[in-house]
Amino acid sequence: MSEQTVKTIAAAREATTLLPAVDVIEDASGITLFADMPGVPRDKFDLQVGNDTLTLEGEVSLDMPTQMKATHAEVTLARYRRVFTLSKELDTGKVSAELNHGVLKVRIPKAEHVQPRKVSITVH
Amino acid sequence: MFSRAYSTRDVFAEMNRLQQELQQYLDHTPSIRGLSQSFPAINAGSTEQSVDIYAFVPGVDPASLDVQIEKGVLTIAGERKAENVPEKATLHVDERFAGRFRRVVTLPDDVESTTAQARYSDGVLHISLPRKEAVQPRRIAIQ
Incomplete structure (x- = not known):
């Protein structure tokens, strides 16, 4: 396959994904992200952490009877994908994730040297 | 950011x-x-044996979901709590639905609501309603 073909396929795949709704909460020690990805079983998740990006991907797999005809569809695609840019102070080596009823929770801690530290004052 | x-x-x-x-x-x-x-998003499909409704309702305790069928109308109701934002934390992105929800679907006439089955997995509520036994055409004798 030529490079162009690969790019076209990648672009087509990109264009046919659902954008999962997310909540992002930041506290002093890191960032917590919640993403709604209903219908994705545990083994169909693909969570990738690069140097400065976080990619969430998942494929919807529903228990559907064979020969079922869709009569009404609001979720029309079977793949979720969303990419986030991470900032420097986040420790990408310590990302953890958990799944709860179709909600993916990702925790990205801040690197230790940027976490607030209380400096104690010694009185002489 | x-x-x-x-x-x-x-x-x-x-x-x-x-x-x-x-x-x-x-x-x-x-x-x-x-x-x-609208939340939850709903997909529906049918086969000759059943009508299947899929409600995409992630992050909800299945026990708190209220699914009712009355007079050919299916109602899915419940509540999804907002994520707890601790003190001194910042909410940067807030896209996910939170609060009470209720969606209503009119069912076809030929489904058997009494034997409906509902399952909740991976955040999707799947309600399967079997169709009634095909009603055979009947000839009415003229007296």
């Missing part, structure tokens, strides 16, 4: 994607987006 990475990808693919997203907002075409969309 959080945005999609544009740098490494084909610019035209990004433009296509942006255009598609914009179109989705303008058209109100179905997507799983919380904004301006």
Whole structure:
């Protein structure tokens, strides 16, 4: 396959994904992200952490009877994908994730040297 | 701080994607987006044996879901709590639906609501309603 073909396929795949709704909460020690990805079983998740990006991907797999005809569809695609840019102070080596009823929770801690530290004052 | 990475990808693919997203907002075409969309999103399908409803209702305790069928109308109701934002924490992005929800679906006449089955897995509520035994055409004798 030529490079162009690969790019076209990648672009087509990109264009046919659902954008999962997310909540992002930041506290002093890191960032917590919640993403709604209903219908994705545990083994169909693909969570990738690069140097400065976080990619969430998942494929919807529903228990559907064979020969079922869709009569009404609001979720029309079977793949979720969303990419986030991470900032420097986040420790990408310590990302953890958990799944709860179709909600993916990702925790990205801040690197230790940027976490607030209380400096104690010694009185002489 | 959080945005999609544009740098490494084909610019035209990004433009296509942006255009598609914009179109989705303008058209109100179905997507799983919380904004301006009803929650939960619902898909429905049918076979000769059953009618199947799929409600995409992630992050809810299945015991708290209220599913009722009355006079041929299916109601799915419940509540999804907002994520707890601790003190001194900042909520940067808030797209996910939170609060009470209720969706109503009119069912076809030939389904048997008494033997309906509901399952909740991976955040999807699947309600399967068997169709009634095919009613055979009957000839009425004239006296």
